[in-house]
Structures are given as C-alpha cells and as structure tokens.
Amino acid sequence: MENIKSEFARHLARLGFEFNAPREVIFDKLRKRMGEQRFKEFQTRHGHSASSQEEFYGLFQDIIEGNLMRSMDNCATLDASFSLYQQCAGRLETGMRVIELGCWTGGLASFIATRHPGCSVVGVDFSHDVIKACSDFYRLPNLAFDRWNYRWPKPENLQAADMLLCAMGVVHHLPVNSSLPDPRAVRRSREYTTQRDHAIGYFTHWRSAAKEGALLYAVLRIGLFSRFVAWIDAAQEAGWTARLDRLWHADMTGEKSPLPGLLFEAQRCGQLPEEAIIDGWAWFTRRSHLYGRLEGAAALTAFRALTDKKILATRDYHNQTIMTCDEVGMAGGAGYVFTHDAVYSFRLLLVSNRQADDLAAGVSVKGSSTPIDDEGSFQSSATVLQAAKRGVFSTGAAGGTISGGAFFSGTANGLTGNVAFNTSASKVAS
Numbered sequence: 001m002e003n004i005k006s007e008f009a010r011h012l013a014r015l016g017f018e019f020n021a022p023r024e025v026i027f028d029k030l031r032k033r034m035g036e037q038r039f040k041e042f043q044t045r046h047g048h049s050a051s052s053q054e055e056f057y058g059l060f061q062d063i064i065e066g067n068l069m070r071s072m073d074n075c076a077t078l079d080a081s082f083s084l085y086q087q088c089a090g091r092l093e094t095g096m097r098v099i100e101l102g103c104w105t106g107g108l109a110s111f112i113a114t115r116h117p118g119c120s121v122v123g124v125d126f127s128h129d130v131i132k133a134c135s136d137f138y139r140l141p142n143l144a145f146d147r148w149n150y151r152w153p154k155p156e157n158l159q160a161a162d163m164l165l166c167a168m169g170v171v172h173h174l175p176v177n178s179s180l181p182d183p184r185a186v187r188r189s190r191e192y193t194t195q196r197d198h199a200i201g202y203f204t205h206w207r208s209a210a211k212e213g214a215l216l217y218a219v220l221r222i223g224l225f226s227r228f229v230a231w232i233d234a235a236q237e238a239g240w241t242a243r244l245d246r247l248w249h250a251d252m253t254g255e256k257s258p259l260p261g262l263l264f265e266a267q268r269c270g271q272l273p274e275e276a277i278i279d280g281w282a283w284f285t286r287r288s289h290l291y292g293r294l295e296g297a298a299a300l301t302a303f304r305a306l307t308d309k310k311i312l313a314t315r316d317y318h319n320q321t322i323m324t325c326d327e328v329g330m331a332g333g334a335g336y337v338f339t340h341d342a343v344y345s346f347r348l349l350l351v352s353n354r355q356a357d358d359l360a361a362g363v364s365v366k367g368s369s370t371p372i373d374d375e376g377s378f379q380s381s382a383t384v385l386q387a388a389k390r391g392v393f394s395t396g397a398a399g400g401t402i403s404g405g406a407f408f409s410g411t412a413n414g415l416t417g418n419v420a421f422n423t424s425a426s427k428v429a430s
C-alpha cells in the first residue's frame with residue numbers, strides 16, 4: 001500500500017497539490033493566480049463559521065487554484081483520501097457505483113476511476129466552479145461529476161450507489177463549538193444537539209443516494225466525544241448502522257491526533273447505547289484495546305466501583321500455595337479483567353468491550369496480535385487459538401484447575417505459557 005500511496009501523491013501533484021511547501025510559497029502562488037482582488041476576498045473569508053466555509057469553497061475557479069488552497073491544509077487530502085482508499089479498495093468490484101461526497105477537484109474520484117475501470121465513479125460537491133472545472137478537465141469514461149449541495153435532496157439524475165466515500169466533505173465548525181458538554185449527560189448538551197441536528201441533514205440525503213446495504217466510508221473531524229456521539233446518533237437516525245467494530249485511525253501528517261475513520265452500512269438499527277459509543281471512542285483515542293491498568297488498592301476500589309458488571313468468564317487456579325482468580329467482564333463502556341490472588345495483589349485492566357468479548361470467546365482480535373501485552377496478562381496467539389479449537393490445553397507449568405470460557409497466555413504468579421480453556425475444560429495438559 002505504501003507504493004500505492006506514493007502513486008496517489010504523484011496523481012495529486014499532477015493536479016496542482018503542493019506537499020510540504022511553506023505557507024508563504026502557497027500564498028504567493030495563489031495570489032498570482034487569483035489576482036489581488038479575489039485573493040483579498042479569499043483571505044477575508046478564510047473563517048470558521050459554517051456560512052463562511054460554504055462561501056469560501058465557492059471562490060476557486062480552476063483545479064490548480066483549488067488544490068493550492070487545499071495544500072495549505074498540509075497533506076490532509078492525501079492522508080484522509082488515501083486512508084479511505086485503503087479501507088475500501090478490497091471491496092471495489094466491477095459493476096459498482098461509487099459516489100465521492102465533497103470530492104473537491106476529484107483527486108480521489110479520478111484515482112479510483114483510473115485504478116478500477118469496472119466501477120463507475122461520480123464526484124459530487126456544492127462548489128459550482130470546481131465541479132465545472134472537473135467536468136471539463138477529466139476524460140475518463142467511468143468518471144462523472146455532479147453539483148450537489150447535500151444539505152438538500154439529491155439531484156434526480158444521481159443514481160443510488162453501492163459505496164459512498166467522504167473525506168471531510170462537510171462543515172464541522174459550528175458556532176457553539178466551544179461549549180463544554182457534561183460528561184454524564186452528553187446527549188443533553190448543546191454541542192451534541194447542534195452537531196446532531198447539523199449532521200442529520202447530511203446523513204439523510206446521503207442515505208437517499210445509497211442502495212440498501214451500501215457502504216459509507218468517512219473520515220471526519222469528529223474526535224471530540226460529544227461530536228462523535230452526535231454524528232453516530234445522527235447517522236443512526238437517518239437509517240445507517242455505524243460499524244464501531246470497524247473504526248480506524250486516519251493518520252494526518254503534521255497533526256497531533258489522527259482523525260476517526262468510520263464505516264456505516266445503509267440499513268436501519270436501533271440507537272446505540274452511550275456505553276457502546278464510549279467504547280469505540282476510547283479505542284479510537286487510546287489506539288489500543290488496553291485503556292488502563294490499575295494495581296493494588298486502586299484496582300480493588302475501581303473494581304468495586306464498576307457497576308452493572310456482566311461477567312463473561314472466570315478462571316481460578318492454584319500454583320503451589322497461591323490461589324489466583326481472574327474475571328473477564330464488561331461494565332458500561334469498558335471491558336475489564338480483574339485478577340486477585342492469595343498474596344494480597346489485585347490488578348484491574350480496563351479493556352475495550354470488544355477485547356473482553358474476544359478474550360471470553362477465545363477469538364483473536366483482528367489486526368492486533370498482542371492486544372494486551374502485559375506481563376501476566378492476556379494475549380491472543382495463533383497457538384492458543386488452535387489449541388482452543390482442538391480442545392487441547394497447555395501450560396508451561398504443570399498443575400492447575402481451570403474453568404471458565406476464555407483463553408489466557410503469558411506469565412502469572414509462576415504459571416507460564418499459554419493456557420486455553422473453555423467451559424467444559426477441567427484438565428490441563430502440559
């Protein structure tokens with residue numbers, strides 16, 4: 001994929017993108033192309049409110065101008081669009097219709113049309129001049145452009161697609177941006193309500209351009225928790241299912257944090273509990289399935305404070321004189337693994353719900369071979385999985401009584417090696 005990303009970068013450079021050029025250089029080039037008057041207008045409209053953003057995008061009259069402007073946002077187009085491509089490329093099949101939402105000068109849309117001649121690709125954007133420039137510029141038989149402001153219903157001629165892609169093709173910055181939501185009641189906050197009401201418009205109209213079951217891949221600036229919840233709820237209300245188990249990180253060159261990459265399916269579902277969204281968000285912000293680790297009294301106190309615990313699996317084992325007990329469960333937005341033994345040690349690992357579920361089911365987490373790599377804790381590994389499937393259980397140390405429904409590996413209190421077991425297991429084979 002690294003080679004393909006370089007190919008994509010070259011593709012964008014041919015369309016006028018400048019990567020890693022100092023701002024002054026880009027400003028200078030823009031001033032020369034736009035002339036003093038339009039350049040001044042561009043500088044004045046370079047604001048953050050929703051209305052100025054919409055006007056702002058209407059300023060650029062050709063592909064090069066537009067891409068010089070986008071180049072001021074570092075490598076945002078390259079990074080976000082490519083991360084969408086990485087996610088969706090394996091699903092692109094001959095005969096599919098793809099819509100790129102907020103396509104700007106068609107960099108991603110044209111890249112997909114070139115690499116996947118069997119797909120028909122339509123780039124849509126509300127910027128009249130840019131869409132006109134794209135229609136005049138590109139000459140690929142499977143690529144078209146349509147003007148659509150998707151705050152409004154879709155144009156009649158735009159046929160529903162199998163796949164929709166959106167790299168930041170929306171207005172995120174709304175006036176109440178800075179109000180702080182109450183963490184205990186995010187869905188009642190003003191930031192949440194404003195963002196949700198705004199986002200519902202997009203998702204509703206996008207849904208009308210999606211076939212039943214179509215996939216929507218989006219990279220959005222919704223890293224703030226209240227926004228994250230608001231956009232996911234808005235999608236759900238508009239008939240999309242958010243696949244939080246398929247979240248990914250869109251790494252952005254020169255930005256401190258990645259952007260969330262989200263997959264939605266065009267089919268109805270019920271509203272997600274806030275806990276499920278916290279779980280997805282926590283996984284996104286932590287970049288791992290291990291959110292936190294507490295030891296000793298802190299672990300005990302926190303474990304006792306976890307309410308509504310749902311126990312998924314337990315394991316007790318003796319090693320000479322020491323008895324140890326592990327419990328895997330879920331409590332609200334977090335999964336947990338609580339360990340305590342007869343020499344007063346307690347440990348609490350706060351993990352994603354997905355991780356806890358996978359530990360309990362004895363299934364490895366895709367894309368992560370060692371989700372919790374902590375001395376004495378849990379790892380998924382091919383060996384353990386296979387052993388679990390075959391019903392063969394192994395440990396580096398002899399002895400032990402095992403019960404529960406999970407697999408464990410690592411070193412704990414002198415018990416080393418992989419231990420896999422299921423509810424029916426009571427014997428350990430070394």
Ligand SMILES: C[S@@+](CC[C@H](N)C(=O)[O-])C[C@H]1O[C@@H](n2cnc3c(N)ncnc32)[C@H](O)[C@@H]1O
Pocket residue numbers: 057070076077080081101102103104105124125126127148149150151166167168169170171
């Ligand atoms: C931040 S730029 C991203 C452009 C491009 N996807 C990229 O990654 O460089 C936002 C794009 O979304 C488009 N856009 C924003 N709101 C829109 C709307 N309501 N309808 C259609 N296009 C919209 C803008 O014109 C602009 O092209």
